[in-house]
Each structure stands twice: as C-alpha cells, then as structure tokens.
Amino acid sequence: MERRIVSAIEVAKLANVSQSTVSRVFTPGASVSEKTRKKVMKAAEELKYQPNALARGLITKKTNMIGLAMKDIQNPFYHEVLGLFTRKLKEKGYSVLFVYTENEEIQQEEINHFLEYNVEAIIVTDALLSSNVVTRLTANNIPVILFNRHDKELMCHSVVCDNVNAAKRIGSYVYGQGVRDAVFITGKVNTSTSRDRQNGFIDFFRDKDTDITILEGDYTYEKSFHLTRNMIQKGHIPEVIFGANDITALGALDALKECKVEIPKKTMVIGFDDIKMSSWPNYSLSTWAQPINEMVEKAIDLVTLKDRIQEPELIKLEGKFIHRATTK
C-alpha cells in the first residue's frame, strides 16, 4: 500500500481553478480573490490537502528546516535548551532536524546529513566543529551557530553566557564571605565554557590572598564526586568548591555530604547553569543561572533574520547568581 499524496492538482479540479491558484492560496501574500480563496480552501479541506514541503523547498530553496546537533551527555541543561529551541523555532515556522552526536566534534557525516536536506542553518550545542567543516558550510552560505561554546578560530556565530564575568562575580562574592581557600573543579578542559569559568575565577583572585586549587573534572557527576572525596580524605577541606557546571557541583556536594562536611558553614558549593535539580530541597544548590531564554532567542535571531550578519558574531549575555542553601 503506497502512501497517497493529495496534490494541488486534485484540489484544483475539485475547486474548478488552476493549480497555480491553489498554490497561491497556500502562499502567504499571494493575490487571490476572497471568493476564490474560500472555494479552494473548501476543496482542500475536503481532500485533506496539505502542501508538500519537499516540493516547495525544492523550488524555493527555503526548506524551513534548521539542523540541530547536540552531544550526548547527561546534563539536563541541554534538554532544556533543546526544548526551547524546538518550541521557538516552531513558532517561527521552522522544523528541527535533529542529530545527536557521540563525538566531541561534529562529524562530516552528520553535516552531510544536514546538507542533503538543505537545512537553512545549523545550531551546534555542547560540541564543536572542525574548522574545515565550518568553512565548507559558510561557503555554502549556511550559517553555523555555536550555542554555549565559542571558538575564535571558527568563522561562525556564537551565543554564550558571559562566563568569565560570571565567574569573577562568583569569586568576588565568596571572597567577600571571607574565603581564602577555594577549589575550582573544571569540566572538560577543551570546552570554552569550562576554560572561561576557570579563567574568570582565577583572574579575580590574581592579587588576592587566597589559595586556588584546580581539580580537573570532565563535567560528570561521578568524576567530580571522586575528586572531591579524594581531596577530603587527603585532609584538604576548602572553604568553597565552585563547579564548572551544576552536575559537577552536585557531585562535589554529595561527596562533602558523605564526608559529613558542614555546608555551607565549613564549605560552600556553587554550580553553574541552574538546572531544575539544583532547586530540589535536598540539594538547594547556589548557582549561576544562564539566561537561556534570551540566549536561545538571540541564536534564533541570528539564523532567521532577513539580512543575516555575515561577520561572525559573539553574543554574550549576563545571567545572574542564584543564592540557595549551599552558600552563606
């Protein structure tokens, strides 16, 4: 049994107009008389007609599809991001062609996928692209947007939270609380987010009388949990642990709890992202909330606005500190 597609021709016959007219009825802005429009709509309804987006895309070269690539990780932050993108793109009439990638870098294979379907832009979140992939895409006039990542080498747009500044302000806050022994647990060190947060934090303390210890994590809960526990078992109990993201901070928090360290009295814990779980009573983690609504909107603007910016643009947004039970 073949899938039967009702075409504009059938509607045209039923409505006694030409196929062109049917097409016009379904093209916003085309001139059709009200009478004709009604006649056509009635026939279309009857036949359950629906314009074929493929045929339309073929001729207009506007597919209304956006490629979204994401790396497969545990961070619920990206789940929220995905939800926002999908919804807001739909509002603007775009569909999302979705790809999960298992590699740190988006592969040519996945990009080809997008290319075959003629997506109008590619949004990459929590993953990177090699520069020749970007070059190729840009040559094809397909804008690429890095979300929550940036890379100076790459000729593409980026939308990020101002991680450096956020980390500085966190540093300033804990210093004000009297902290003289701080730990930063990194995420994956090759990510700009982890680097920026680390640099901002260190930078604030540059000429202060505070010890900063950097522990190399990988954005997983488990790694962070073990790093923290090891540190405590070696006798080092810092006054604050700042995790490169919430998941990292949560791992540290649980390790502290297991070791019966008083929180926040003895040790404060701060994360980054403000994922849903951080607000759970059991955790009540202080964290930096990324302004993901605005971030997603900016990203979408970059791909949908009429006159696209050609120069790679780096958009930084602020966000804010959320004070909960793990800070004084």
Add this chain to the structure above:
Amino acid sequence: MERRIVSAIEVAKLANVSQSTVSRVFTPGASVSEKTRKKVMKAAEELKYQPNALARGLITKKTNMIGLAMKDIQNPFYHEVLGLFTRKLKEKGYSVLFVYTENEEIQQEEINHFLEYNVEAIIVTDALLSSNVVTRLTANNIPVILFNRHDKELMCHSVVCDNVNAAKRIGSYVYGQGVRDAVFITGKVNTSTSRDRQNGFIDFFRDKDTDITILEGDYTYEKSFHLTRNMIQKGHIPEVIFGANDITALGALDALKECKVEIPKKTMVIGFDDIKMSSWPNYSLSTWAQPINEMVEKAIDLVTLKDRIQEPELIKLEGKFIHRATTK
C-alpha cells in the same frame, strides 16, 4: 547571496556522462560499471556534490525522515530515549524531525508539520494522540508508534515495558521483606504507565494483609516531595514508598530524609526507569530498569521493516529490578 546547490547535471558535465548515470552512482544497487562509478565519484568529490534529499524524496516518496514527538517534561528518562532513537535511526539511514509539544495530547498542528514533510512514521513518546489524528495518519499509511504509552482505543503500535508485571514483582519483593503498609505515589493518572504500575502493585496485594495507600502525584519531584512530607507530618510513615517513576521516588526519598526517616530500615523507597541519577551515591535508589535499548530497537523495527505489520501491535518487554541502598 543565494545558497548554490551543486546538481547532478554539473557533475555529469564534468564527468562526461549523463545525469542519469550520476544518479545511478548514488543509488545503491543500480548498475554502473566500475570505471564510470570512479569517474563520477571523482567529479562529485571535486564539486562537493551531494544528492538532494528533497528531490529524491519527492520522486521516491521515501523521505527517510521519521517524526519524533515528545512532551516537554523534566524526566531525564526521555532524554535518554531521544538519544537512543536518534542514534539508532541514523544508523539505519533515517533522519529525525523533532517536535516538542507542550500539551498532553499531540496537536493536529504538530502532525501537519510531520505530514508536510512526508515523514515515514511518527513516534510519540510521553504524550498521547487523539484517535481521529491516528485515524487520519493510518489512512495515509503513516504508522504511528506510541513509546512507553499504550491505548487500546488507538489503532497504533505500542512499545512498553511490562509495567503491570514489573509492579507485581516489586510488590512481591517488598511483601517478602515483611511490608504490611505500603504507599504508591502515582504519576499523571491519565497515563497508561502510571495506571499499569499502580494496578500491578495493587493487584499483587489484593488478598494480602497489607495496607495500600495511593497518593495522587503528577510525575514531578515537587509534588511527590510535598505529598510525602504531608503524609509524614500527619504521622503516617509507611514501610515502603513505590513511586510511579524515579523522579517521583526521588521526591519521596528527599522528603523522608528531611524528616529524618531511616532508609531503608524504617521506610524503603523504590522507583521506576533507572535514570542515571538514581545511581548517584547520594540517592542510590532501588528501581526497575526499563530495557530501553530493546524497546527503542523494537520501535524502530516496527517502522523500518519491509513488510510492516498492519495490525496494531502491543510489544511488552520485561526489564529488571535494580537493588540499591533504598531497599533492604
């Protein structure tokens, strides 16, 4: 600047063959001489040619796109499900057209979206469809698969974990541990998953000397947390709390902890799904692991196998109990 698409014609010119031949080179199984194939491939490489999936889909009526619809919820279980679907579908050469829906029921609007792009099947997870939407889809010969939901009224396939039986076995386990006072916290009561788990649990205890209390939750952590805390504050501390899913159980667990109830000595806690967080040391939640790998595979088989089953099929898979720190 227009997006320029390299077409088969350009490749044909460069390789000195007809456009049909170029097409054949890119059609698996078509007969082309090795010599011609090489010549064409070389030209294609040079021009960075890529067959246009839209044009191909238009003529073959095989778009290789699968529509995936999901409701916007906090449960990381669905994040894992999404990841598995995307990866496994890609392996089989399918793309995923993704839609998040905010409503309990997938709307006509979203389905139209899928229809316009001529998806070959629609997979719906954690959401429902109205029966006339399904009828319309089936009439168009587009198979619909409910994942982790089922509905007898609907003429579509379903892939679920055998929730009734799993809940029975959980009942049997805790009864064996001497439990005579059990609480079940439901999820959204209009979901088959919550209903089945509840029914299985109750069913096991039908003629046993055990009190069963049903608390109506909604699959959120917060609701479950408050339900549990209220119950404890009223003086009712049951011997086991079985949550309709892990998030629900986690909410209950945190409430118990806050009230200093000994776990699992005084009260055991059991969830359902085995999301990643359940294995975190701080929680170490006992739960029922759904066999999501197999479930996803079965679902994909249903849509990709050559001779599709016409009769709506309900596939039930077992899964297994994961014993952790919240049970004796």
Add this chain to the structure above:
DNA sequence: CTGAAAGCGCTTACAG
C-alpha cells in the same frame, strides 16, 4: 486576479 508553462533536482522505466 488568474492560467499556462517552465523549472527545482532528482529517479526510473524504456530503449539501445
């Protein structure tokens, strides 16, 4: 405002 016609980039019988 409306119709006839060309064309988007492909696949696939049909010949040879």
Add this chain to the structure above:
DNA sequence: CTGAAAGCGCTTACAG
C-alpha cells in the same frame, strides 16, 4: 551498462 525523457508536487515570472 548507459542516455533521453517523463514526471514527482510545487512556485513564479509572464501574459492577459
């Protein structure tokens, strides 16, 4: 094994 041609379902100048 290969080419010429028809056609998938649409949009869009071009006339009228």
